[in-house]
Amino acid sequence: MVNPLTGGGIHYAMKAGKTAAHVLSNALAEDRLDAEYLALYQKLWQADFGYEIKPLILAQKVFTSPFTNVLFEIGNRDLKIQQVVSDALSEASGTSIDVKLLAARSLAVILKSAFRLP
Numbered sequence: 001m002v003n004p005l006t007g008g009g010i011h012y013a014m015k016a017g018k019t020a021a022h023v024l025s026n027a028l029a030e031d032r033l034d035a036e037y038l039a040l041y042q043k044l045w046q047a048d049f050g051y052e053i054k055p056l057i058l059a060q061k062v063f064t065s066p067f068t069n070v071l072f073e074i075g076n077r078d079l080k081i082q083q084v085v086s087d088a089l090s091e092a093s094g095t096s097i098d099v100k101l102l103a104a105r106s107l108a109v110i111l112k113s114a115f116r117l118p
């Protein structure tokens, strides 16, 4: 378990560990150590916080792409972008990253710059 953007993951690991223990305990009680039953662990952690990890994977790919320098230039001009990225990197909010908001703010910065708007 790891946050693909920050490399931290202890809180994910602890949540997933609790889920794993729960599933395994039930599996032992019901004598169901087959793959089909144990796959419940995968389903449960994904339902619990998998939705947080997917946008972080996308953000990690974007932030380490050939466009990284351009994105830093764009982010440098927008306080909201800086706040969202900073919160995600510090895991301050304990949640994911709003990739759609970042894309919209980036587009706004580009358009403002292209039309020389304040």
Ligand SMILES: Cc1cc2nc3c(=O)[nH]c(=O)nc-3n(C[C@H](O)[C@H](O)[C@H](O)COP(=O)(O)OP(=O)(O)OC[C@H]3O[C@@H](n4cnc5c(N)ncnc54)[C@H](O)[C@@H]3O)c2cc1C
Binding pocket: 001, 002, 003, 007, 008, 009, 010, 011, 013
């Ligand atoms: C240098 C470093 C610094 C970090 N700092 C932080 C931090 O400050 N804050 C934070 O939140 N996170 C941090 N992390 C990330 C954090 O350590 C991981 O997110 C977390 O440990 C993941 O826990 P896990 O239980 O999923 O996996 P792991 O901790 O990797 O545990 C998996 C275990 O399974 C064992 N294993 C693997 N395969 C098998 C097998 N086939 N049979 C039996 N056992 C097996 C491994 O030996 C290991 O003990 C750091 C990671 C590193 C490497």
